[in-house]
Amino acid sequence: MAYYVGIDLGGTNIKAGVCDSEGNLLNKLSIKTRAERTEEEIIHDMGKLALDVIKDCGKEVSDIEAIGIGSPGTPDNEEGLLVYSANLPFNNSPMRKLIRDVVDLPVYIDNDANCAGMAEAVAGAAKGTKDSVTITLGTGVGAGVIINGRIYSGFNQAGSEFGHTVLVSGGLQCKCGRRGCFEQYASASALARMTEEEAASHPDSILGDVIKEEGGSNAMIAFIAMRRGDKVAKDLVERYLDYLSDGLANVINTFMPEILVVGGGVCNEGDPLLIPLKEKTMSKPYFGPGVKKTEIRLAEMGNDAGIVGAAMMGKACMDDGKNGK
């Protein structure tokens, strides 16, 4: 059996684990990112973490085929660089070289949302399919597009930014500079923002009470208030699902994946979210009569998606004979 290290680089934590070639996660370790440090210091720690997790797993470096890294931002996997990351001090950082100074293995780099898509495709909700898309609802809306078993992100590895496609022309200002982006309406942050707005304009609803209970707004509050019978909350969830399903139908009409996976904390709501979301989404797309339909599923990989997806991205690069040195 061949083994792969996956590293999930985040703004708060760096997580790493060892996976087998089927995406089974054997162990994992985590350290703080401390993003105020230099890129050299952070990347050096990533290399050390890789060594630690290999040892923790009872393996030798020689047992490992490759290291895959999932990072926010835009990588250049050919040159081994992290070109750009919004929340981390990386700017054309020679990540491959700096990791390899610590551990002598092939190193591959891709975007974190793409790696989440890879994890679901190999070992999660889209296991067994060749074409799938994973949409992750968090601070933004991440998308991981898998075509023929491989991550697709365009000629510059900057594509599949579905969160930054305009759904409401001339709508809300997005941090990317455009107006009306999907993530302004369908991310977990968007739902938390809409919840605050509704609580303010409907002081008779219980949204405000739940916000106080929770110590601030978040994407769960509308669902909690809805379960307590609040009409304003019910309408808010309905409106959120209208936007989300419009965006998901756009993903389907664009990619027609066999499975469309939806993930992120808001998905912990389970069926009260999934059932109306499926209904709304599947009533919309542009299917000719008789055409096979995309299936919508909830993500299964949870917090390990980043590690497993990075490791499996590394495996795919090895299988394709890509240069990781």
Place this chain on the structure above:
Amino acid sequence: MAYYVGIDLGGTNIKAGVCDSEGNLLNKLSIKTRAERTEEEIIHDMGKLALDVIKDCGKEVSDIEAIGIGSPGTPDNEEGLLVYSANLPFNNSPMRKLIRDVVDLPVYIDNDANCAGMAEAVAGAAKGTKDSVTITLGTGVGAGVIINGRIYSGFNQAGSEFGHTVLVSGGLQCKCGRRGCFEQYASASALARMTEEEAASHPDSILGDVIKEEGGSNAMIAFIAMRRGDKVAKDLVERYLDYLSDGLANVINTFMPEILVVGGGVCNEGDPLLIPLKEKTMSKPYFGPGVKKTEIRLAEMGNDAGIVGAAMMGKACMDDGKNGK
């Protein structure tokens, strides 16, 4: 040299030609579709047209590797069917079998917009690239997505329907059933419709005069009136380009193609369309600093795109060892 027949099935005409393996079109013939006929009659004529165009080219059937067919609607290339077509009497039609009753060659079927994308990728504006997208502005908005030199249209061959992604949530009713689809704002038909609306609400503008001169509204009128100094027409073109560029930026953020090709009759406007369109589009996307940028080009294949793309789709299927019998 290997040769391929391409057939471009349209609602009005069926066109066919012989191409070499580099997408050079050697000859072409055309017959009327007469869409009121049965599917058997139409497909039988397509087979005869293939025989005629091979003979017209001075070749034998044995000189030809495969026949590629580009059709409106949704094909099933695996089973050799045309599953569905909005404007033609096809419903799970056994197109491969019926063509092969007339001419004994491998037959492959794909969507016409996908074939247009293939033509631009092999022999047109995106020649030499692996990843490109061709957007065709006509009655609707067609999209042909080429990934790694192959048409991508999802697990059911019904994807890359970018014309049916919502750009204006809750906006104009689209014939697909959704509201606010891209093609309601950016197709040639949309511009013709907006021109009529503007002419009606601004009788002082010269839009109405140009519509009379042209014998009806079309997508050229706004440009003609703008060139004559009409302010209403100038604003209309600006608004059209705002919508179109928003949709193109969505395509870029989604696919990050090396080249984004824009085609259709409205592109005959050339630089007065292309220069502001490029400016508007490229000012919008979500590029991290330092990331290579997509280039926007006008389509080059014109009316032959359907034939050449169908032939080159057939070649790609043969090269991939797909079953065409």
